[in-house]
Amino acid sequence: MPKYHCCVPLCSASAKFNGILSFHAFPTHSDLRRQWLVNIRRDHFTITSHTRVCSKHFASDQLIEPTTLDGRRRLIKGAVPTLFEWNGYKVEPPRRSVWERTERRPELFPPDDQEEHSLTRDHDYCSVPEPYALDISASAAEDLSKDVETLRKEMQELRVQREFGLQRFAGSDTDIRFYTRYT
Numbered sequence: 001m002p003k004y005h006c007c008v009p010l011c012s013a014s015a016k017f018n019g020i021l022s023f024h025a026f027p028t029h030s031d032l033r034r035q036w037l038v039n040i041r042r043d044h045f046t047i048t049s050h051t052r053v054c055s056k057h058f059a060s061d062q063l064i065e066p067t068t069l070d071g072r073r074r075l076i077k078g079a080v081p082t083l084f085e086w087n088g089y090k091v092e093p094p095r096r097s098v099w100e101r102t103e104r105r106p107e108l109f110p111p112d113d114q115e116e117h118s119l120t121r122d123h124d125y126c127s128v129p130e131p132y133a134l135d136i137s138a139s140a141a142e143d144l145s146k147d148v149e150t151l152r153k154e155m156q157e158l159r160v161q162r163e164f165g166l167q168r169f170a171g172s173d174t175d176i177r178f179y180t181r182y183t
Helices: 031-041 111-121 131-164 173-180
Strands: 023-025 051-055
Touching: none
Parallel strands: none
Antiparallel strands: 023 051
């Protein structure tokens, strides 16, 4: 039997000096093989018939212990190496979702009053605003349209000054009289 070495980076396990570890060949299924390569962080890696991953990199529930003394340790179907030096040989717990990580304000109503107020929290798209609300928004729109008109007039005056160069004459009437000879 050949003496295998683990192909995982930073792992120096060898079958030559270790009878406890088992060494496992890469799977033949392409998706599973790709997952192994991703997990062991080997992007452009040539897999040969002697390429192996040692049992240190598999969780105990993915290994099938031998039933006899001369049997060998096997992997369950679909096993993927997940334990490495860079993760401290631990499987990280799944990351909490955004919903779980986000802090929320406490509810406005106590839980026993929640049913009573649940209708007021939802928006009713069919409701009609109160008449006074329409008056307020109409007067606000009218004020805004007056402001827009004032700004348009100011822009027009500035445009005329820029086009005809009248800004240098804006200081006094004597300047214009000097240049135009009109009194």
